[in-house]
Amino acid sequence: MRFWLGTAIAAAALATVAGTVKYEYFFFAGYTVLMFVVLATAWNILGGYAGYVNFGTPAFFGLGAYTAAVLYKATALPLALQIAAAATMAGLLGLAAGLLTLRLRGIFFAIATIALVVIMETVFINWRYAGGATGLQLLRPAPIPPFESYTKMLFVVMGVMAIAAVAIARYIERSWVGRGLRAIRDSEEAAEANGVPTLRLKVFACVVSGALMGAAGAPMPMYLSFIEPASTFNLNYAVGALASPMIGGTAHWAGPVIGAMLLASLQQIVTVTVSNEINVLLVGVLLVIFIVAAPEGIIGLAQKLRRKLASRRKAAR
Amino acid sequence: MGMFWELLPEAILFGILLGGFYAAVSMGLSVSFGLLDVPNVAHPAIMVFGSYCTYLLAQQGLDPIVAGVLLMPPFFLLGMAVYRFYYEAFERRGAEAGVRGIAFFFGVALIIEVGLILAFGVDQRMVEAAYVGVAASVGEIRIPLRMLVAFGVAVVLTVALTLYMSRTFTGRAIKAVAQDEPALRLMGADPVRIKQWAFGIATGVSALAGAMLIIVGPVEPALDRVYIGRTFAVVVLAGLGSMTGTVAAGLILGISESIVLMQFGASWAPAVSFALLLAVLGFRPQGLFGR
Amino acid sequence: MTALLQVNNVSKRFGGFTALDGVSVSIAPGERFGLIGPNGSGKTTLINCVSGLLWNDSGSIHFDGREISRLPAYKRTRGGIARTFQVPRPFSSMPVLENLLVPCQYVVQAGEAEARSLAMDILGRIGLAGKADTPSNQLSQVELRKLELARAMAARPRLLISDEAMAGLAGAEVDEVLGILFKLNESGITIIMIEHIMQAVMRFSQRVICLDAGRIICEGTPKDIVANLDVQRAYLGA
Numbered sequence: 001m002r003f004w005l006g007t008a009i010a011a012a013a014l015a016t017v018a019g020t021v022k023y024e025y026f027f028f029a030g031y032t033v034l035m036f037v038v039l040a041t042a043w044n045i046l047g048g049y050a051g052y053v054n055f056g057t058p059a060f061f062g063l064g065a066y067t068a069a070v071l072y073k074a075t076a077l078p079l080a081l082q083i084a085a086a087a088t089m090a091g092l093l094g095l096a097a098g099l100l101t102l103r104l105r106g107i108f109f110a111i112a113t114i115a116l117v118v119i120m121e122t123v124f125i126n127w128r129y130a131g132g133a134t135g136l137q138l139l140r141p142a143p144i145p146p147f148e149s150y151t152k153m154l155f156v157v158m159g160v161m162a163i164a165a166v167a168i169a170r171y172i173e174r175s176w177v178g179r180g181l182r183a184i185r186d187s188e189e190a191a192e193a194n195g196v197p198t199l200r201l202k203v204f205a206c207v208v209s210g211a212l213m214g215a216a217g218a219p220m221p222m223y224l225s226f227i228e229p230a231s232t233f234n235l236n237y238a239v240g241a242l243a244s245p246m247i248g249g250t251a252h253w254a255g256p257v258i259g260a261m262l263l264a265s266l267q268q269i270v271t272v273t274v275s276n277e278i279n280v281l282l283v284g285v286l287l288v289i290f291i292v293a294a295p296e297g298i299i300g301l302a303q304k305l306r307r308k309l310a311s312r313r314k315a316a317r
Numbered sequence: 318m319g320m321f322w323e324l325l326p327e328a329i330l331f332g333i334l335l336g337g338f339y340a341a342v343s344m345g346l347s348v349s350f351g352l353l354d355v356p357n358v359a360h361p362a363i364m365v366f367g368s369y370c371t372y373l374l375a376q377q378g379l380d381p382i383v384a385g386v387l388l389m390p391p392f393f394l395l396g397m398a399v400y401r402f403y404y405e406a407f408e409r410r411g412a413e414a415g416v417r418g419i420a421f422f423f424g425v426a427l428i429i430e431v432g433l434i435l436a437f438g439v440d441q442r443m444v445e446a447a448y449v450g451v452a453a454s455v456g457e458i459r460i461p462l463r464m465l466v467a468f469g470v471a472v473v474l475t476v477a478l479t480l481y482m483s484r485t486f487t488g489r490a491i492k493a494v495a496q497d498e499p500a501l502r503l504m505g506a507d508p509v510r511i512k513q514w515a516f517g518i519a520t521g522v523s524a525l526a527g528a529m530l531i532i533v534g535p536v537e538p539a540l541d542r543v544y545i546g547r548t549f550a551v552v553v554l555a556g557l558g559s560m561t562g563t564v565a566a567g568l569i570l571g572i573s574e575s576i577v578l579m580q581f582g583a584s585w586a587p588a589v590s591f592a593l594l595l596a597v598l599g600f601r602p603q604g605l606f607g608r
Numbered sequence: 609m610t611a612l613l614q615v616n617n618v619s620k621r622f623g624g625f626t627a628l629d630g631v632s633v634s635i636a637p638g639e640r641f642g643l644i645g646p647n648g649s650g651k652t653t654l655i656n657c658v659s660g661l662l663w664n665d666s667g668s669i670h671f672d673g674r675e676i677s678r679l680p681a682y683k684r685t686r687g688g689i690a691r692t693f694q695v696p697r698p699f700s701s702m703p704v705l706e707n708l709l710v711p712c713q714y715v716v717q718a719g720e721a722e723a724r725s726l727a728m729d730i731l732g733r734i735g736l737a738g739k740a741d742t743p744s745n746q747l748s749q750v751e752l753r754k755l756e757l758a759r760a761m762a763a764r765p766r767l768l769i770s771d772e773a774m775a776g777l778a779g780a781e782v783d784e785v786l787g788i789l790f791k792l793n794e795s796g797i798t799i800i801m802i803e804h805i806m807q808a809v810m811r812f813s814q815r816v817i818c819l820d821a822g823r824i825i826c827e828g829t830p831k832d833i834v835a836n837l838d839v840q841r842a843y844l845g846a
């Protein structure tokens with residue numbers, strides 16, 4: 001109940017912001033923050049719940065973006081269908097990659113996902129129709145009313161996707177599927193011995209996670225009116241998708257949301273005021289500090305603090 | 318097609334030299350990941366760090382190979398420290414080392430890469446030496462001397478490491494640690510200290526590998542990304558922890574890359590190692606020489 | 609009567625090391641069966657092959673008349689084979705009760721509410737009801753062993769394999785766990801007990817086999833086994 005109330009408030013906030021804020025740059029920056037919320041939430045379904053590290057976010061994201069761009073170039077497909085097609089393609093990539101490597105230990109899956117990024121990038125560099133290494137200019141269509149600007153429309157679309165992604169992640173987390181994924185993370189052998197079809201669940205998580213990443217990539221070509229391989233398959237997406245849940249907390253759906261809001265805002269500020277390198281360095285240092293010192297993330301720290309306060313209150317009485 | 322057969326001998330020869338070099342840069346990972354089971358995705362980043370250290374020493378007039386050898390002891394100590402930290406933070410606490418261990422080394426790689434960008438910029442750097450930029454001729458085939466030098470160092474490194482692993486007490490203890498820790502306790506050795514030592518060796522070897530990296534070609538901070546594919550492809554294809562396997566796998570990768578380079582051009586070459594890696598993981602995860 | 613579990617000529621190698629070398633065992637429904645042998649003799653490998661965590665290289669395994677040796681482990685558990693682990697493997701991110709919900713949902717296919725009441729019932733029977741909400745990484749050694757057993761019970765097995773469920777327990781605790789296993793057996797569950805505590809196996813089992821270096825070196829009633837010189841040699845190394 002509280003969650004649906006929260007969802008309603010988030011949706012209302014989204015509508016209010018879209019209706020009142022006048023700065024175009026706000027939507028431009030806000031889009032990126034929301035996109036990282038989707039990516040981090042998607043990453044956490046496999047990485048956080050099941051414990052399989054995915055370095056391949058750019059592969060899924062980029063495949064989604066290119067699917068949308070190529071379809072738009074070929075048939076001027078509407079955005080909603082671009083997103084659906086992107087999610088399908090990235091989900092299929094997740095299925096193939098999952099079936100191929102999720103039988104193996106986590107580290108092998110992690111390396112395989114790095115391979116996916118390079119292979120995807122190489123394929124699109126060499127595909128002329130999609131613009132090759134130099135990229136593809138795309139002409140935006142007119143925004144659909146009531147939106148007066150395309151960027152604002154994309155901001156709202158990404159906001160809706162963020163809410164949907166969080167709802168999906170939360171549903172999985174609370175259901176028997178999420179319990180099975182946690183069992184896999186805790187002990188794969190014990191999970192299997194207790195009736196959990198481990199491979200099937202991992203592949204399922206990989207497909208859902210990949211599809212959401214692909215969906216998050218779909219509006220990107222329209223957002224930039226441009227697409228090219230190097231920035232589309234950029235490591236930054238892998239870093240953001242992985243670091244946000246690790247810093248926010250992987251056990252709870254709110255962890256990746258908090259982490260992504262924090263890191264994406266940090267990125268907006270530091271990249272503009274100092275440099276992108278300093279931003280990546282900060283994220284790297286934060287990531288290592290949290291992994292070592294606060295493995296439960298910000299959520300875990302908050303819970304610990306709450307427990308401490310509760311026990312102190314009890315002692316005071 | 319006639320063209321293909323005409324160029325094939327040169328491609329294979331170049332592939333063998335390249336392969337020896339790939340085997341050498343994978344040796345450290347073969348020890349740290351293959352034998353010790355540490356998810357060291359920062360291995361290539363540490364190696365590129367070694368390249369930049371070599372660059373700095375070469376600026377002072379030192380020969381790059383000598384610089385690489387001089388860098389081995391400090392890198393050895395660095396490796397010991399890194400392993401100690403990893404052990405205290407993760408392995409010791411057991412179970413959940415998986416995700417966190419991988420993410421930790423990923424973070425370390427990221428910090429090294431960005432650190433290098435901040436210190437040196439994104440431009441490529443290279444070293445000068447008598448054998449850089451000169452070519453030797455074998456019949457009609459011209460071979461860059463720097464490739465021969467790197468190949469030579471690779472051979473020496475491989476032989477030395479293989480001998481160390483099979484002939485010395487510590488070397489055998491490292492192998493024992495990989496297979497069966499109780500057996501090691503019977504030998505009267507502390508597995509953590511052995512692993513720490515072995516990780517030190519793996520990192521020390523990476524310094525020399527880094528020197529060869531910058532001899533073979535110009536280096537940039539993000540170069541570690543391509544080498545994640547190459548080194549892991551070699552180590553997995555070899556069968557975890559097998560030294561002879563590492564040489565064979567390096568040659569296979571080198572020759573494949575060289576042929577793809579000749580036939581399809583440079584834009585496809587980076588994908589070769591990753592495609593090979595995916596194929597091995599999907600169809601023969603125990604590698605060529607694994608159990 | 610047909611056997612519940614029929615292991616036929618099963619072998620398993622790891623590289624050059626032969627862990628199991630043509631092992632055949634037949635276990636009747638309702639039997640209390642003991643499996644002993646020195647460290648590294650292949651006991652755990654054998655039950656890993658039966659429960660599906662490993663696949664045997666050759667030979668066959670029939671459960672309830674059905675060949676199962678190529679089924680994934682989770683299907684064997686659903687088919688009625690449950691096991692505990694020698695080194696307890698709790699789902700450490702979950703509280704005690706939730707550990708049991710996994711088999712209740714995935715094996716018994718109960719809904720959330722039904723699974724909770726099933727799990728609570730088992731915790732009560734094994735004496736862990738008071739710890740239902742305790743995080744499982746805060747349990748003592750005895751409690752961990754009990755949790756292993758409780759989780760296996762929650763899968764409603766017809767065959768329960770107990771892999772050293774009493775290792776590291778003191779006298780009274782051993783009796784307690786033995787009592788639980790006897791009760792389960794009375795309710796019709798066939799039990800294979802792997803144990804180092806000879807006294808416990810001998811008291812519990814109707815029939816015992818002894819493995820050494822991957823082969824069965826003797827088989828019989830507890831009395832026969834105790835009298836058998838080969839077993840003494842295997843254990844004492846004399």
